[in-house]
Amino acid sequence: MGLPLDGKEIIVGITGGIAAYKSCELVRGLRENGASVSVVMTDAACRFVSPLTFSALSGREARAELFEPHGITHIDITARADAFIVAPATANIIGKAANGIADDLLSTMLMAAKCPVLFAPAMNCRMFDNPALQANLKILRDRGVLFVGPSVGPMACNEFGLGRMSEPADILRAAVSLFKEKTLSGVRVLVSAGPTFEDLDPVRFIGNRSTGRMGFAVAKEALSRGAEVTLICGPAALVPPPGVKAIAVRSAREMAKAALEAFSNADMAIMAAAVSDFAPAEYSASKIKKEGLQNYSLKLIKTPDILSAFGKDKKKGQVVVGFAAETDDAGPNALKKLKEKNADIIAANIIGENTGFGCLTNRLYIYDRKGLVMDTGLVSKDEAAGRLLDVAAGLLQLKEIKSKGRSAK
Numbered sequence: 502m503g504l505p506l507d508g509k510e511i512i513v514g515i516t517g518g519i520a521a522y523k524s525c526e527l528v529r530g531l532r533e534n535g536a537s538v539s540v541v542m543t544d545a546a547c548r549f550v551s552p553l554t555f556s557a558l559s560g561r562e563a564r565a566e567l568f569e570p571h572g573i574t575h576i577d578i579t580a581r582a583d584a585f586i587v588a589p590a591t592a593n594i595i596g597k598a599a600n601g602i603a604d605d606l607l608s609t610m611l612m613a614a615k616c617p618v619l620f621a622p623a624m625n626c627r628m629f630d631n632p633a634l635q636a637n638l639k640i641l642r643d644r645g646v647l648f649v650g651p652s653v654g655p656m657a658c659n660e661f662g663l664g665r666m667s668e669p670a671d672i673l674r675a676a677v678s679l680f681k682e683k684t685l686s687g688v689r690v691l692v693s694a695g696p697t698f699e700d701l702d703p704v705r706f707i708g709n710r711s712t713g714r715m716g717f718a719v720a721k722e723a724l725s726r727g728a729e730v731t732l733i734c735g736p737a738a739l740v741p742p743p744g745v746k747a748i749a750v751r752s753a754r755e756m757a758k759a760a761l762e763a764f765s766n767a768d769m770a771i772m773a774a775a776v777s778d779f780a781p782a783e784y785s786a787s788k789i790k791k792e793g794l795q796n797y798s799l800k801l802i803k804t805p806d807i808l809s810a811f812g813k814d815k816k817k818g819q820v821v822v823g824f825a826a827e828t829d830d831a832g833p834n835a836l837k838k839l840k841e842k843n844a845d846i847i848a849a850n851i852i853g854e855n856t857g858f859g860c861l862t863n864r865l866y867i868y869d870r871k872g873l874v875m876d877t878g879l880v881s882k883d884e885a886a887g888r889l890l891d892v893a894a895g896l897l898q899l900k901e902i903k904s905k906g907r908s909a910k
C-alpha cells in the first residue's frame with residue numbers, strides 16, 4: 502500500500518521560536534509518510550536549530566538566504582509545491598503573511614505560494630492574546646490559510662496557557678488530511694464533546710472526568726473529510742479545531758437545548774459528550790456553609806436525555822450515533838441503549854486505565870442494529886474517531902445529501 506504523502510512536494514517553513522526543535526520530528530514524519538520536503542528557515546530560526554540538522558533530516562539543503570549567488574530559485578519550489586507548512590509560526594511571520602510583507606526568503610516564498618498553506622502558531626500566551634495577532638490570524642483564515650493549534654499547556658517561559666505549538670504528530674495529521682478525499686463534503690455533522698458541570702452553588706458543581714478528547718477527535722476527523730461540523734462542547738480545556746462551528750455550554754440542560762436546536766439541520770449526530778444524568782434539584786445563590794451541619798443530602802433530578810430526544814425526532818436519512826461508557830458488560834448495555842433510544846450506532850467503551858476518560862487512547866466496540874460491527878482495538882482517540890466515522894458514514898444517504906447541492910467548505 503502507498504504512503505499517505507507519496508509523491509507530494511512539501512515546503513516546511515521554520516521561524517524563530519523555541520518550538521523549532523519539534524519541527525525536526527515533523528520533517529522526519531513527513532518524509533516517513535512519503536513526502537519530499539524542502540526546508541526554508543528564517544534568520545531567527547537558524548539561531549534555534551542549525552540548518553544542517555534540517556538538511557540532514559530532509560535530504561535537501563535547508564535554505565535561509567533570499568539573495569543567493571545562483572539566482573532566483575525560491576519561486577521554482579513554490580510553483581511545484583503541493584503544500585506549504587509553517588511550523589513553528591511566530592507572531593512575526595503571521596503578521597508578515599497577513600500584511601503582504603516579503604522581506605526574507607520564507608515570507609517571499611509564502612507570497613508566491615499557490616498551494617494550501619498550513620500554519621502551526623507557537624508563542625507565549627500573552628503574545629497569542631494580542632489583538633494585532635488575533636486580527637492577523639483572522640485575515641489569514643478569511644483568505645483560506647489553514648491552522649493547526651496552538652494548544653494549551655506549559656510554555657518554555659514557565660507560563661501556562663494557549664500558544665503552545667501543536668505536537669508534530671498533530672501537524673503531520675493535519676498535513677495528511679490536506680490530501681484526504683473529501684468524502685463528507687456537503688454533509689452536516691453535529692458532535693457533542695466534553696463533560697457537563699451541574700452547579701450546586703457559585704463554587705461547587707457535579708462534573709465528570711471527561712476531557713473532551715474523543716469528541717474533539719471526531720469533530721476534527723469529520724472536518725478533514727470535508728463535513729460542515731458543529732461542535733457542542735461542555736467545559737473542556739481543549740481548543741475547538743479551527744473550521745468547526747463551536748458552541749460552548751456548561752450544564753446538561755444547556756447542552757440539550759443547543760443540541761436540539763442544531764439537530765434538525767444535521768445529517769449525522771455523534772454524541773460523544775459525557776452528559777450528567779442528574780443535576781441538583783436546587784441551586785443555592787450563596788455558598789452552602791458547613792457550619793451547624795453534620796450531614797448534607799443532595800436531591801438530584803434527572804437531566805434531559807439528548808440521545809432519546811434525537812431518537813424520537815429523527816427524520817428519514819438522519820444518522821444518530823451515541824456513546825456508552827461502561828465499567829461492565831459493554832456489549833449488552835450498548836445494544837440495549839441503541840434499541841431503547843432508537844439510535845443507529847452505539848460506540849461502547851470500557852472505562853479503564855488506557856481507555857475511556859482522561860487518556861489519549863481508546864478502544865471502541867461499535868454496534869449497529871444487527872450487533873457488533875467493529876472492535877477498534879486499543880488505538881489513539883484520533884484513530885478511533887476515524888474508524889467510527891468510517892462505520893457511521895456507511896449509513897449516510899450520501900447521494901440524497903449531495904443532491905441538495907451543499908458545497909464543501
Ligand SMILES: Cc1cc2nc3c(=O)[nH]c(=O)nc-3n(C[C@H](O)[C@H](O)[C@H](O)COP(=O)(O)O)c2cc1C
Nearest residue numbers: 516517518519543545546591592593594623624625
Ligand atoms: C528565546 C526566544 C524564544 C522565542 N520564542 C518565540 C516564539 O515561540 N514565538 C514567537 O512568535 N516569537 C518568539 N521569539 C521572538 C522571535 O524570535 C522574534 O519575534 C523574531 O523576530 C521572529 O523572526 P521570524 O518570524 O523571522 O523567525 C522568541 C525569541 C527568543 C529570544
